[in-house]
Amino acid sequence: MTTPVLEALALKRGVCQDFAHVMIGALRALGLPARYVSGYLRTLPPPGQPRLQGADASHAWVQVWCGPDAGWVDMDPTNDTLIDRNHITLAYGRDYDDVCPLRGVILGGDTHALYVSVDVEEVEEDPPAVRQAQIQDGQGQSQSQTL
Amino acid sequence: MSTPVPPDQPRLPPVRYRCRHITRYSYTVQVVSSQLIAHLGPRELPGQRARVLAVTVEPPPAVVAERLDWLGNPTSYVAIDTPHLDLSMTVELDVTLTPRPAPDLAATPAWEEIAAQAPRHLAVAEFIEASPRLPQPSPALAAFAAGSFPPGGPSAPAPAT
Numbered sequence: 001m002t003t004p005v006l007e008a009l010a011l012k013r014g015v016c017q018d019f020a021h022v023m024i025g026a027l028r029a030l031g032l033p034a035r036y037v038s039g040y041l042r043t044l045p046p047p048g049q050p051r052l053q054g055a056d057a058s059h060a061w062v063q064v065w066c067g068p069d070a071g072w073v074d075m076d077p078t079n080d081t082l083i084d085r086n087h088i089t090l091a092y093g094r095d096y097d098d099v100c101p102l103r104g105v106i107l108g109g110d111t112h113a114l115y116v117s118v119d120v121e122e123v124e125e126d127p128p129a130v131r132q133a134q135i136q137d138g139q140g141q142s143q144s145q146t147l
Numbered sequence: 148m149s150t151p152v153p154p155d156q157p158r159l160p161p162v163r164y165r166c167r168h169i170t171r172y173s174y175t176v177q178v179v180s181s182q183l184i185a186h187l188g189p190r191e192l193p194g195q196r197a198r199v200l201a202v203t204v205e206p207p208p209a210v211v212a213e214r215l216d217w218l219g220n221p222t223s224y225v226a227i228d229t230p231h232l233d234l235s236m237t238v239e240l241d242v243t244l245t246p247r248p249a250p251d252l253a254a255t256p257a258w259e260e261i262a263a264q265a266p267r268h269l270a271v272a273e274f275i276e277a278s279p280r281l282p283q284p285s286p287a288l289a290a291f292a293a294g295s296f297p298p299g300g301p302s303a304p305a306p307a308t
Binding site for chain 2: 002004005006009010021022024025026027028029030031032033034035038039040042058064065066067068069070073082084085086087088089090091092093094095096097098099100101102103104105106107108109110111112113114115116117118119120121122123124
C-alpha cells in the first residue's frame with residue numbers, strides 16, 4: 001500500500017497514494033493548502049483485450065487551494081493531469097489516514113488475507129433494472145475475481 | 148496492466164458509471180466481534196452526481212450507522228457480533244460525471260500570495276499543517292517543491308501534458 005512520504009520521495013517511485021502524498025507534502029511545505037482525495041479511476045484494458053471485472057483500481061489524487069476565487073483544484077500527479085470524466089470522488093481528507101476505505105477493530109482472527117476488487121463500469125442507460133440482475137449473480141462472480 | 152483513459156476533450160457528454168468495490172478478509176482464527184468504519188463514499192460534488200445503490204456485509208451486521216465525518220465525507224459504521232472466519236463488504240455506486248469547465252490556472256494568484264492568505268481562511272488552514280502521514284516542516288519536501296514554484300508563479304501551474 002503506501003510508503004512513508006519521505007521514503008517515496010527518496011525512491012522517486014511509488015503507487016498513486018505515494019504520488020499524492022509527496023505532492024501534498026511538497027505543497028504544504030510552501031504553505032499551500034492541499035488535501036488527499038480518495039476515489040476510482042476508469043481504466044482502459046490493454047489493446048485487443050476485454051475489460052476485466054475487478055481490474056480497476058482505487059485511485060488517489062490531490063486538491064490544491066488556489067485562493068477564494070478558484071477554490072480547490074483537483075490534480076492527478078500519477079497521471080500528470082487535471083481530473084476529468086474518468087475520476088470518481090469518494091472522499092477527501094488531510095491524507096490517506098483520514099479516508100482509508102475500510103478500517104476497524106476486531107477481536108480474534110490472528111492473521112488474515114485481504115482481497116480487494118474494484119470495478120468501474122460505464123453504463124449506457126438507466127441502470128437500476130440492469131443492476132438488479134447483476135447483483136443476483138454478482139456475488140459469487142466477483143469473489144472468484146478477487147482470488 | 149490497464150492504462151489510464153486519456154484526458155477528456157472539452158464539451159463531452161456526461162458519463163454514467165456503476166462501481167462495485169469488494170473488500171474481503173479471510174482470518175485464520177475465528178473473529179468474535181468486528182467494528183468497522185468504511186469511507187466508501189461517494190460525495191456529491193460539482194460535476195459529480197452520485198448515490199449508493201447497495202451495501203452488502205457478510206456476516207449480517209448487528210449495527211449499521213451512516214454518518215458524515217468532520218469533512219462531510221459519508222461513512223458507514225458497521226458492527227458484527229456473529230463469529231466468523233470471512234468478512235466481506237460490497238459497496239455499489241451509481242455515479243454520473245459531467246465535464247466541468249477547466250479552471251484558468253494561469254489566472255490564479257501567485258503562490259506566495261495564496262500561502263500568505265491561507266492561514267486566515269478557516270476552511271483551508273488545517274490543510275497546511277502536518278497530518279498523520281505527512282510531517283511538517285520537511286526540508287526534503289520543501290526542496291522538492293522549490294523547483295516547481297519559481298517566485299511569483301501561479302499557485303496551480305498547468306500540468307506538463
